[in-house]
Amino acid sequence: MGLYSIKYVKPKLLLNAGYPSSGNTSLYYTLWSNNYGHGGNVKESNYLLHIQSPQAQKNREKLHQRKKKYGKGIYRPWSLPDSIFMSEHTFDKKPSIDNYISYYVKLWRDIDDKYQSLLDFSNSEQQLTEKFMMSIRDELLKYFDIKVVMMLRDPIRRLWSVCNRKSLTEGGTPQSHMEFNDPYLSYIEKYERYIRVWGKDRVKFIINENFYKGNMQPLSEFLQFPISPSYVDVTHLTLVKNKIYSQWCDLEYKTWKYAYKNMKWVYDEFENKFGYIPNDWASCI
Numbered sequence: 001m002g003l004y005s006i007k008y009v010k011p012k013l014l015l016n017a018g019y020p021s022s023g024n025t026s027l028y029y030t031l032w033s034n035n036y037g038h039g040g041n042v043k044e045s046n047y048l049l050h051i052q053s054p055q056a057q058k059n060r061e062k063l064h065q066r067k068k069k070y071g072k073g074i075y076r077p078w079s080l081p082d083s084i085f086m087s088e089h090t091f092d093k094k095p096s097i098d099n100y101i102s103y104y105v106k107l108w109r110d111i112d113d114k115y116q117s118l119l120d121f122s123n124s125e126q127q128l129t130e131k132f133m134m135s136i137r138d139e140l141l142k143y144f145d146i147k148v149v150m151m152l153r154d155p156i157r158r159l160w161s162v163c164n165r166k167s168l169t170e171g172g173t174p175q176s177h178m179e180f181n182d183p184y185l186s187y188i189e190k191y192e193r194y195i196r197v198w199g200k201d202r203v204k205f206i207i208n209e210n211f212y213k214g215n216m217q218p219l220s221e222f223l224q225f226p227i228s229p230s231y232v233d234v235t236h237l238t239l240v241k242n243k244i245y246s247q248w249c250d251l252e253y254k255t256w257k258y259a260y261k262n263m264k265w266v267y268d269e270f271e272n273k274f275g276y277i278p279n280d281w282a283s284c285i
Contacts, residue, residue, distance in 0.1 A: 013146050014037055014148075015147070018150050019151075025043070026212075028121045030229070030230050035116070037118060038107075043119075047103075051100065052129065053127075104120075104143075105143060130196060130197060133197040137197055147223070150203070151205075154208070154209065155263055155266045156251070156256060175255060178259065186269065187270060188269045204218070204219075206219055209279065216228060253284045
């Protein structure tokens with residue numbers, strides 16, 4: 001791999017392992033607006049999942065369409081209109097770790113004078129298996145200083161947000177989409193999986209509710225870079241099929257109680273692991 005033989009200080013690459021509807025977009029925007037990191041023209045490439053799962057490659061055509069639509073820098077305010085897009089040397093070839101590395105090495109040359117880190121905020125990264133991550137770990141660490149951040153939101157409210165979104169996109173009521181065998185329910189399983197792969201010092205979870213209150217200290221200490229609250233309500237309102245959808249949808253007590261009965265183990269699991277339950281969790285208020 002002569003392309004990467006140039007000697008230089010390894011750039012930082014921050015991977016996002018947060019579940020959907022946890023505040024990941026707000027976190028990305030905050031890091032970008034603080035000049036900490038950038039991911040290029042796309043926040044979520046899901047490229048590592050394409051390498052792991054051949055069936056996921058069928059979604060590549062959708063990404064091509066996004067490229068055509070947003071390639072001029074109109075996709076999100078953090079787009080880099082003049083930077084390389086994960087396309088010609090990446091999406092148009094068979095997904096591989098070499099192409100993934102190539103993209104971020106080239107992107108770093110575009111942004112290293114303005115930012116501290118590269119960002120890959122693909123939500124699909126929480127689907128990566130331990131076996132797959134171990135298979136690419138050493139190769140990635142040759143070229144990047146890897147860290148992993150996980151935004152954790154109150155489990156019931158995160159699930160309720162997902163259900164509200166599905167009710168708009170798929171029909172039905174939010175309650176009809178509540179599933180308690182969802183593999184996304186356990187935060188601890190995924191946290192420990194990433195710890196085993198990357199090591200404890202490289203993995204950090206951020207509590208969503210504290211983040212939205214403006215507490216950036218845990219994040220700043222982990223990144224060793226001062227982060228200020230910035231546009232943290234970016235996901236408060238989203239347009240879905242021409243309807244306004246709020247991720248902070250009202251949750252009736254009866255629905256919350258039903259969900260808590262089925263999800264109490266998620267809170268117990270967190271408390272058993274860390275010795276506490278975050279403020280604002282396990283409450284309908």
